[in-house]
Amino acid sequence: MAEVVTMPKLGFDMDEGKLVRWVIPEGDPVEKGAVIAEIETDKATVEVESGYAGVMFRHLAEEDTALPVNAPIAVIADEGEEPSEDEIDSLVKEAGGEAPEKAPTKEDKPEEEAEEKEEKEETEEESVEEEDADVTPAGGVRSSPLARRMAEDHDIELKKIEGSGPQGRVVKKDVEDYLESMRQEGREEEAEAVERVLEPMPAFAPGEAPEDEVVEMSRLRQAIGKRMQNSNQNFPHFYLTRNYKTDQMMALRKDINQLLPEGEKISVNDFIVKAVALALRRYPNLNASIEDKTHIRRHGQVNVGVAVAVEGGLMTVVCKDADQKPVRLIAREVREMAIRARERKVKNEDIEGSTFSISNLGMYAIDNFAAIINPPEAAILAVGAVQKVPDVVDGEVVVASRMKATLSADHRVTDGAEAAEFMEVLADYLEEPMRLLL
Amino acid sequence: MARMTMREAISKALWEEMERDENVFIQGEEVGVWGGTYAVTKGFLDRFGEKRVRDTPIAEAAIVGSAIGAALVGLRPVAELMTINFAFAAMDHIVNEAPKLHYMFGGQFKLPLVIRAVSGGGRQLAATHSQTPDAIFAHFPGLKVVSPGTPADAKGLLKSAIRSDDPVLFIENATLYQAKGEVPEDEDYLEPIGKSKIQREGEDVTIVAYSKTVQLAMEAADMLAEDGIEAEIVDLRSLRPLDMEPVIESFKRTNRAVVAEEGWRGYGVGSEVSARIYELAFDYVDAPVKRVAQAEVPLPYNQRLEQLAIVQTEDIYNAAKEVIYG
Numbered sequence: 176m177a178e179v180v181t182m183p184k185l186g187f188d189m190d191e192g193k194l195v196r197w198v199i200p201e202g203d204p205v206e207k208g209a210v211i212a213e214i215e216t217d218k219a220t221v222e223v224e225s226g227y228a229g230v231m232f233r234h235l236a237e238e239d240t241a242l243p244v245n246a247p248i249a250v251i252a253d254e255g256e257e258p259s260e261d262e263i264d265s266l267v268k269e270a271g272g273e274a275p276e277k278a279p280t281k282e283d284k285p286e287e288e289a290e291e292k293e294e295k296e297e298t299e300e301e302s303v304e305e306e307d308a309d310v311t312p313a314g315g316v317r318s319s320p321l322a323r324r325m326a327e328d329h330d331i332e333l334k335k336i337e338g339s340g341p342q343g344r345v346v347k348k349d350v351e352d353y354l355e356s357m358r359q360e361g362r363e364e365e366a367e368a369v370e371r372v373l374e375p376m377p378a379f380a381p382g383e384a385p386e387d388e389v390v391e392m393s394r395l396r397q398a399i400g401k402r403m404q405n406s407n408q409n410f411p412h413f414y415l416t417r418n419y420k421t422d423q424m425m426a427l428r429k430d431i432n433q434l435l436p437e438g439e440k441i442s443v444n445d446f447i448v449k450a451v452a453l454a455l456r457r458y459p460n461l462n463a464s465i466e467d468k469t470h471i472r473r474h475g476q477v478n479v480g481v482a483v484a485v486e487g488g489l490m491t492v493v494c495k496d497a498d499q500k501p502v503r504l505i506a507r508e509v510r511e512m513a514i515r516a517r518e519r520k521v522k523n524e525d526i527e528g529s530t531f532s533i534s535n536l537g538m539y540a541i542d543n544f545a546a547i548i549n550p551p552e553a554a555i556l557a558v559g560a561v562q563k564v565p566d567v568v569d570g571e572v573v574v575a576s577r578m579k580a581t582l583s584a585d586h587r588v589t590d591g592a593e594a595a596e597f598m599e600v601l602a603d604y605l606e607e608p609m610r611l612l613l
Numbered sequence: 614m615a616r617m618t619m620r621e622a623i624s625k626a627l628w629e630e631m632e633r634d635e636n637v638f639i640q641g642e643e644v645g646v647w648g649g650t651y652a653v654t655k656g657f658l659d660r661f662g663e664k665r666v667r668d669t670p671i672a673e674a675a676i677v678g679s680a681i682g683a684a685l686v687g688l689r690p691v692a693e694l695m696t697i698n699f700a701f702a703a704m705d706h707i708v709n710e711a712p713k714l715h716y717m718f719g720g721q722f723k724l725p726l727v728i729r730a731v732s733g734g735g736r737q738l739a740a741t742h743s744q745t746p747d748a749i750f751a752h753f754p755g756l757k758v759v760s761p762g763t764p765a766d767a768k769g770l771l772k773s774a775i776r777s778d779d780p781v782l783f784i785e786n787a788t789l790y791q792a793k794g795e796v797p798e799d800e801d802y803l804e805p806i807g808k809s810k811i812q813r814e815g816e817d818v819t820i821v822a823y824s825k826t827v828q829l830a831m832e833a834a835d836m837l838a839e840d841g842i843e844a845e846i847v848d849l850r851s852l853r854p855l856d857m858e859p860v861i862e863s864f865k866r867t868n869r870a871v872v873a874e875e876g877w878r879g880y881g882v883g884s885e886v887s888a889r890i891y892e893l894a895f896d897y898v899d900a901p902v903k904r905v906a907q908a909e910v911p912l913p914y915n916q917r918l919e920q921l922a923i924v925q926t927e928d929i930y931n932a933a934k935e936v937i938y939g
Contacts, residue, residue, distance in 0.1 A: 319898055319899040319900060320896050320897070320898040321897050324897075340900065341938070346899050346900065346938070347899040
């Protein structure tokens with residue numbers, strides 16, 4: 176059982192002492208009666224002895240700080256004991272101090288609640304209930320047992336969820352809404368991963384391995400193979416990866432999607448299509464094909480292909496003149512073409528005439544990858560997942576949203592510097608996505 | 614099925630059981646010549662005679678005590694207490710004799726006794742005649758406590774009580790005698806004692822009720838439905854044995870519960886039910902269980918004050934809204 180050492184009162188008129196030096200560092204064993212620290216009163220420097228044996232688990236005060244008499248200064252634990260933060264908090268509180276890391280402060284909210292109820296409810300019994308409800312919960316997040324269990328099942332930190340219950344209590348609905356918002360924010364992979372947690376993975380039954388299976392390649396499979404082999408073997412690819420800031424894009428998307436009905440929401444990829452199209456307009460050399468051994472054709476139209484996974488392969492549907500279309504129209508076209516592609520009802524014009532392609536595996540939680548150029552195009556952009564990452568802003572670590580994208584470009588058409596500039600311009604659009612709406 | 618009032622359903626159950634088994638007899642104040650304070654035993658004296666329909670003195674200890682004696686020697690008495698408030702005058706017999714005899718004599722005696730008692734307020738009978746002290750009787754192991762909320766359950770449960778070899782306190786709510794419902798006419802229609810019942814299905818909030826509050830909960834559920842909230846109503850029907858299974862099963866789906874009883878809140882049915890919810894389904898709790906009960910005062914005589922003190926439909930409705938933060 177861990178114990179708390181407090182600032183001793185050395186003399187009847189002492190009301191605070193300055194901790195000058197720690198004698199026993201954290202992690203070292205402590206014997207009962209051992210000197211653990213030196214403190215300075217306005218009269219003298221004196222030694223603080225431990226009343227307990229064990230291990231110096233935690234210094235609660237730094238050297239050279241003045242503390243009132245009886246303020247907790249250290250936690251001494253039994254050997255091998257690892258008190259949790261909650262245990263330490265409650266020990267410190269018991270000892271009359273404040274928790275080292277303050278839980279959210281009690282606000283005036285409970286009063287409001289209580290007043291509301293007062294009219295109806297009458298007995299002293301009631302007031303006790305109200306007071307109980309006012310206790311700040313362990314861990315600093317007020318939540319229902321069900322919400323806690325759901326958060327645990329889904330591996331979500333309760334702190335991230337805004338509570339809608341009384342006094343900000345996180346309840347079932349809030350956890351459900353949070354999961355839903357993860358989907359809305361394009362963190363499908365996160366939400367899906369969470370759902371997968373709920374369904375146990377099938378265990379493989381022991382026994383004999385099945386026989387080998389020889390399957391015929393579909394025509395689509397053969398076509399993909401031929402095309403990709405040709406491209407990868409014959410065209411000199413080079414690759415550039417850039418990490419884009421997506422905080423604004425995610426916020427903008429959330430705002431926009433709140434205005435759009437279900438089924439017409441805009442995906443992260445729709446923004447990327449638009450951004451790529453605008454960037455290509457400025458870098459026509461990447462919106463190009465090899466014409467013959469001595470000529471490059473720079474296309475007048477910007478037609479952005481989007482790779483869609485279909486059963487047994489993939490198809491690239493084409494959003495024509497994407498630089499001239501509003502994002503909402505791009506979203507609708509791509510969505511409709513993708514559905515047709517998956518249902519094998521694709522029209523010829525859906526898959527013809529692309530001048531540049533995008534392959535997005537963000538929904539599969541792929542961080543980053545390199546794609547093979549879709550001939551006769553000059554480049555393809557491979558897009559990874561939007562992720563929450565730590566970022567340093569003004570010397571502080573903050574949570575930021577990032578997305579990696581890798582451009583594969585044909586070295587016969589372009590070079591590293593030009594491609595890098597293209598990626599730079601793409602950043603201007605993706606990182607300040609208002610530009611995409613202008 | 615026949616549509617009838619709770620009064621008719623109870624009367625029918627008694628009548629049928631007395632026809633079926635000549636050991637069944639009734640005794641109480643004014644059950645014979647007057648036909649019962651609530652007219653439940655009207656016509657019984659003419660049909661079954663003075664030996665089986667016995668008017669007693671105003672002496673509850675004697676009514677219950679002699680019924681216990683009769684049960685010990687093999688008869689099946691139904692002792693009627695004009696109101697449950699008078700049960701206190703027979704408390705020793707009800708809680709200290711009847712529930713214990715089978716145990717204390719090593720099972721040599723059975724005690725096929727039914728005590729019918731009328732509970733509930735709201736009829737301006739003032740503080741001493743308007744109480745709903747059902748919960749205190751449910752405190753004692755050995756005594757079954759049953760209290761129906763619908764005419765059909767009243768018939769099926771009373772017949773089960775009369776056929777039971779254990780002492781059963783059968784509590785009727787005075788304001789429910791006029792409540793109507795479909796009742797099976799089968800003479801062997803029995804409802805099991807110690808089984809709760811879902812009276813209405815819903816997914817948003819569980820309302821646990823019994824006796825009069827079942828009727829109020831039904832009305833509250835209609836109001837909630839207009840707000841798009843589907844309430845599930847679990848009727849306890851027996852306070853002892855208390856069947857929590859449907860309650861817990863329902864709560865695990867809705868995660869929110871209101872427990873409504875007519876009696877006082879403290880140490881009451883709601884206290885017991887909510888405590889068991891926390892014990893059995895803690896990980897499913899999404900909001901504190903709300904207890905709806907009458908004001909913690911001796912019931913006033915004044916009609917307006919009395920109505921303010923006892924549970925109303927709106928109280929259940931409001932409590933449901935509160936637990937779902939609606």
